[in-house]
Amino acid sequence: xxxxxxxxxxxxxxxxxxxxxxxxxxxxxxxxxxxDLAVQADRSVRFLVDLSKLGxxxxxxxxxxxxxGATTTMAELEKSPAIRALANGILAKAAASCGTVQNRNMATxxxxxxxxxxxxxxxxxxxxxxxxxxxxxxxxxxxxxLAGFFSGPHxxxxxxxxxxxxxxxxxxxxxxxxxxxxxxxxTQSDISLVNAAAGLGVGPDxxxxxxxxxxxxxxxxxxxxxxxxxxxxxxxLEPGVIDEAAAEVAREVRPISDIRxxxxxxxxxxxxxxxxxxxxxxxxxxxxx
Amino acid sequence: xxxxxxxxxxxxxxxxxTIAPGDLLLDVLRRxxxxxxxxxxESGECGACTVLxxxxxxxxxxxxxxxxxxxxxxxxxxxxxxxTLDPIQEAFLERGAVQCGYCTPGMILSAKAFLAHQPNPxxxxxxxxxxxxxxxxxxxxxPVEAVLAAAEACRRSARER
Numbered sequence: 001x002x003x004x005x006x007x008x009x010x011x012x013x014x015x016x017x018x019x020x021x022x023x024x025x026x027x028x029x030x031x032x033x034x035x036d037l038a039v040q041a042d043r044s045v046r047f048l049v050d051l052s053k054l055g056x057x058x059x060x061x062x063x064x065x066x067x068x069g070a071t072t073t074m075a076e077l078e079k080s081p082a083i084r085a086l087a088n089g090i091l092a093k094a095a096a097s098c099g100t101v102q103n104r105n106m107a108t109x110x111x112x113x114x115x116x117x118x119x120x121x122x123x124x125x126x127x128x129x130x131x132x133x134x135x136x137x138x139x140x141x142x143x144x145x146l147a148g149f150f151s152g153p154h155x156x157x158x159x160x161x162x163x164x165x166x167x168x169x170x171x172x173x174x175x176x177x178x179x180x181x182x183x184x185x186x187t188q189s190d191i192s193l194v195n196a197a198a199g200l201g202v203g204p205d206x207x208x209x210x211x212x213x214x215x216x217x218x219x220x221x222x223x224x225x226x227x228x229x230x231x232x233x234x235x236x237l238e239p240g241v242i243d244e245a246a247a248e249v250a251r252e253v254r255p256i257s258d259i260r261x262x263x264x265x266x267x268x269x270x271x272x273x274x275x276x277x278x279x280x281x282x283x284x285x286x287x288x289x
Numbered sequence: 290x291x292x293x294x295x296x297x298x299x300x301x302x303x304x305x306x307t308i309a310p311g312d313l314l315l316d317v318l319r320r321x322x323x324x325x326x327x328x329x330x331e332s333g334e335c336g337a338c339t340v341l342x343x344x345x346x347x348x349x350x351x352x353x354x355x356x357x358x359x360x361x362x363x364x365x366x367x368x369x370x371x372x373t374l375d376p377i378q379e380a381f382l383e384r385g386a387v388q389c390g391y392c393t394p395g396m397i398l399s400a401k402a403f404l405a406h407q408p409n410p411x412x413x414x415x416x417x418x419x420x421x422x423x424x425x426x427x428x429x430x431x432p433v434e435a436v437l438a439a440a441e442a443c444r445r446s447a448r449e450r
Contacts, residue, residue, distance in 0.1 A: 010355075010358070075345070100420055101421045
């Protein structure tokens with residue numbers, strides 16, 4: 001099935017990995033866990049550049065947030081005490097729902113993002129957390145907001161550059177805040193029909209000081225629900241307001257129908273998931289509804 | 290066709306294999322005679338091809354063989370010590386946790402990796418640990434009971450030692 005692959009390289013540093021891709025005459029592909037690449041069986045791939053020995057497997061403090069190396073596995077994310085503690089563990093929960101145990105032992109965070117499935121489970125919490133991604137190529141390093149990274153289904157702004165790190169900034173300060181990740185799938189490890197992540201902070205008057213809502217599998221790319229966020233900003237958090245925001249989410253998603261679910265169902269479930277996510281955030285923020 | 294050589298330690302034995310750069314680990318293992326590694330969905334969903342790579346359960350159908358270079362592998366063939374079965378294998382036999390048997394090697398290896406880190410699991414944890422191993426005879430109850438029984442047997446023998 002993979003007789004078109006003529007070479008397998010395992011470089012020891014990033015420069016060598018970039019050089020191999022650049023000098024290979026086209027058809028080179030970076031390989032992280034391989035769980036997507038081996039299934040897609042893309043016949044244009046002529047050689048593989050294995051990223052496992054580049055030292056990109058880490059979770060460490062960075063400024064006031066966390067830096068996660070691109071080849072960190074889903075299993076490592078879901079088990080990391082730091083990631084489990086960050087924003088109520090929404091990234092750890094998403095990683096834990098990314099396929100079965102066997103997949104999560106191989107699949108990487110960088111791979112999940114670069115594969116750019118509209119349903120990528122880790123993309124949704126990372127969008128809500130305002131994550132930034134760092135790439136490197138022959139021209140050097142560049143850092144960009146994850147929000148601007150996805151350009152369509154399985155398309156990104158990476159070009160031929162290598163994703164090396166995902167940085168999650170410290171969530172907004174303030175004692176009364178909450179975070180939630182919700183996923184709807186046929187089973188816990190199945191691909192998302194819809195997924196949602198939300199975070200919010202409230203002031204002493206229960207007014208929303210900041211709010212972030214992200215969704216997956218309901219648009220060509222993982223998305224932020226900008227209209228619903230605007231609707232909530234500054235409002236007093238009450239059940240009716242959460243319902244309004246959920247309805248706004250259902251309006252602004254752009255789902256398709258496919259083998260797993262209809263667009264109508266996805267649209268309706270987007271509102272349901274965001275409502276539950278906001279309710280969970282409110283509970284954590286000790287906001288009686 | 291270009292070939293490359295990889296070195297692995299499999300079931301305790303050091304081996305060098307000549308492979309094609311695009312060979313999948315599943316294909317190489319079966320070519321080398323490890324028939325306990327089953328070919329199922331070939332898309333990383335059913336877990337029939339599960340092996341342990343450096344102690345972690347992985348699907349060998351969605352991994353290139355070259356990725357395993359320098360790693361330690363365990364297949365179902367390497368689990369028994371001579372004629373002495375692993376406690377998980379014993380428990381699967383005792384509990385009748387095998388129907389057609391196709392998913393059994395993968396289930397047992399997933400359980401092996403899981404119990405190494407969680408010797409005292411709850412039933413829910415066992416179900417999570419086996420979630421990546423599909424049984425189409427639909428017999429999950431007895432495998433779950435078998436893993437719980439194996440965990441108990443291992444704890445008992447650890448106390449007796």
